[in-house]
Amino acid sequence: MRGWLPLGAPPHIRNSMNMAQNVVRKAKVGLWAYVVLAAVAGAVAALNIGRSHSATPKGSEIYSSLDRFGQVLEIVRDRYVEKPNAEALIENAINGMLAGLDPHSSYLNAKNYRDMQAETQGEFGGLGIEVTMEQGLLKVVSPIDDTPAAKAGLQANDIIVAIDGADAMGLSLDQAVDKMRGAPNTPITLKIARKPHNEPFDVTIVRDVIRINPVKARLEGDIIYVKISSFSETAHANLVREIAALKKTAGKVRGYVIDLRNDPGGLLNQAIAIADDFLEQGTIVMTKGRNAEEAQRAFARPGDLAEGKPVVVLINGGSASASEIVAGALQDHHRATVVGTRSFGKGSVQTIIPLGDRGALRITTARYYTPSGRSIQATGINPDVIVEQELPPELQAKVSTRTFGEASLRGHLHHEDAPGKPTKEESGSQSYVPKEPEKDTQLQYALNLLKGTATAPTMMKRSGLE
Numbered sequence: 001m002r003g004w005l006p007l008g009a010p011p012h013i014r015n016s017m018n019m020a021q022n023v024v025r026k027a028k029v030g031l032w033a034y035v036v037l038a039a040v041a042g043a044v045a046a047l048n049i050g051r052s053h054s055a056t057p058k059g060s061e062i063y064s065s066l067d068r069f070g071q072v073l074e075i076v077r078d079r080y081v082e083k084p085n086a087e088a089l090i091e092n093a094i095n096g097m098l099a100g101l102d103p104h105s106s107y108l109n110a111k112n113y114r115d116m117q118a119e120t121q122g123e124f125g126g127l128g129i130e131v132t133m134e135q136g137l138l139k140v141v142s143p144i145d146d147t148p149a150a151k152a153g154l155q156a157n158d159i160i161v162a163i164d165g166a167d168a169m170g171l172s173l174d175q176a177v178d179k180m181r182g183a184p185n186t187p188i189t190l191k192i193a194r195k196p197h198n199e200p201f202d203v204t205i206v207r208d209v210i211r212i213n214p215v216k217a218r219l220e221g222d223i224i225y226v227k228i229s230s231f232s233e234t235a236h237a238n239l240v241r242e243i244a245a246l247k248k249t250a251g252k253v254r255g256y257v258i259d260l261r262n263d264p265g266g267l268l269n270q271a272i273a274i275a276d277d278f279l280e281q282g283t284i285v286m287t288k289g290r291n292a293e294e295a296q297r298a299f300a301r302p303g304d305l306a307e308g309k310p311v312v313v314l315i316n317g318g319s320a321s322a323s324e325i326v327a328g329a330l331q332d333h334h335r336a337t338v339v340g341t342r343s344f345g346k347g348s349v350q351t352i353i354p355l356g357d358r359g360a361l362r363i364t365t366a367r368y369y370t371p372s373g374r375s376i377q378a379t380g381i382n383p384d385v386i387v388e389q390e391l392p393p394e395l396q397a398k399v400s401t402r403t404f405g406e407a408s409l410r411g412h413l414h415h416e417d418a419p420g421k422p423t424k425e426e427s428g429s430q431s432y433v434p435k436e437p438e439k440d441t442q443l444q445y446a447l448n449l450l451k452g453t454a455t456a457p458t459m460m461k462r463s464g465l466e
Contacts, residue, residue: 069093102364103409104350109359115178116352120267122232123211126181127188129154133173144210152205154192161200162191184209214266217242222254223450225443228274231266231322236273243305255310255450257443258326261340261433265321268349272298275329277305278336283371284329287349290365311336312446315381316389317405318431320344327381328370337449338383340442345406345427347377348413364413378407378415380427385449387442389432404428 073093076084091109098105108116118124128147132139140158143149160168163179171179180188186207193200215238217226224246228235247253258278265271268285275284279300288295313327313336324343330336351365369375405428406412415425434440448454 098361098363100411102348102411102413104346104348105361105363107359108352108362110357111359113354113359120232122214122234123209124181125184125186125207126210127154127205127207128210129180131160131173131176131180133176136169138168138171138173138176144212147210148205148208152203154190154203154205155194157194159193160190161193164189165191182207213238215239215242217246219246219250220257220437220447221451222250222252223257223447224250224253224255225257225259225447227259228263228323230263231270231274233267233270235266235270236277239274239277240305253306253309255312256306257312257314257446257450258336259314259443260319260323260327261314261316261442262318262431263320263323264318264344265323265346268322268325271322271325275326276300276303278311278330279333280304282333285325285371286369286373287366288369289367310450312449313338314442314446315340315343315383316431316433316442317341317344317429319381320406321346324376324381325368325370328374328376331381331384332371332374337385338381339385339387339446339449340383341386341388341429342382342405342427343376343380343429345376345378345380347375347379347406347415367413367416375416376427377413378405378425378427380405380429385445387445389430389434389441391430391432392434395432 073089076089077086091107094107098107115124127149128144129149130141130144132141138160140154140156140160142156143154160176162168163176166179168176180190182188184207187204188207189202189204191200192203212232214230214232214235215226215228217224217239219225224243226239226242228239243256256278272284280302281300284298284300286295286297311330313330315323315327315338319327319340320343324346327336327338327343331338347367347369348364349366349368350362353361353363355361367375367377405426407425407427433442437443445454
């Protein structure tokens, strides 16, 4: 049995990033052995319970409860007004058990597990289109360059009225995405409504393998700007490639902006590798599980991709999990100035344990801590410099004044207080980011900070911005 250490995204963000391969490049990670051992130990424990459950009072209690569950199952199967699906009953029971633990533990059936693996790997069969649900309408956010959707002429703000002749109205976003994904080289017909056309029209598209690049970078004058949208399997490799290419173009580089806003997280090994890219030494992250022997650390090794140049990290209420590991590590080591608003506050690690052809369990197995020993669970990363992004007038009335973060999730793991120092649980913040760079207050502040035209007095020396 294999085990992974992913960092699951917050439930409100549709992006389950949960499958891991080997640790990339330099990061020295003892965590993986721990997860595999945890998975194997779980299997052995299950076998032992099955063989000797009557030997202990605890085992007797568990199996007495299982007898009760069996009674309920039989009553439902025999007496419910309509004949229920037995497999669905069991799946719902497993879901209920895991959902009762915390918001990030869950059961993945075979299909959901395959979808999760596809998203984590950064490639899948589909159209290459980003969509959203707006007032019940399936709306195109943007087609991805050089994909079937872009080549077919789909445009931002197109409304998808029907998918293969079936009305798209009433579908959830997940259901619509599932219908549009499929095996490469298979056709799909979308009915599109587009202004100023009076009548919807059909567009037939042939699916292809869609590869998502989670890292995009560009030059802002002599500053390299890097946007990391998720920590999928290719994040670290793409970061290294993008920065190397821009270094050649730029010649002399003044500094770096690493944008982690609205990045829901992903793989722990990718977070460690990317943090390590900007660190020469020291702890990157620590994890602590149920037992003392499960405490693990990941360390940085010599080699700074930015070559000592100043770094600014952008975060907001949508920055979670792996994003918070990177921000917290660079902040604790005084390697970067963190700018923006308080992050989501997800300080737990989920392990994926496959169940053969029946899917997998995603279960919280540890909490993580920044190099200084901080837990950000239900509190988030507080930026060194708070910069609020003003909402446009059309959004101001729609946005709730209540912040949404880990602390607001029902059943979340509580923050571990220091002795005698109770901590108020409060995490998350506004997560709006304008599309136009010139209207992006947080980005503009970061650029000006690197240029020396904005100041963060308490942070200038810490981050090398002198």
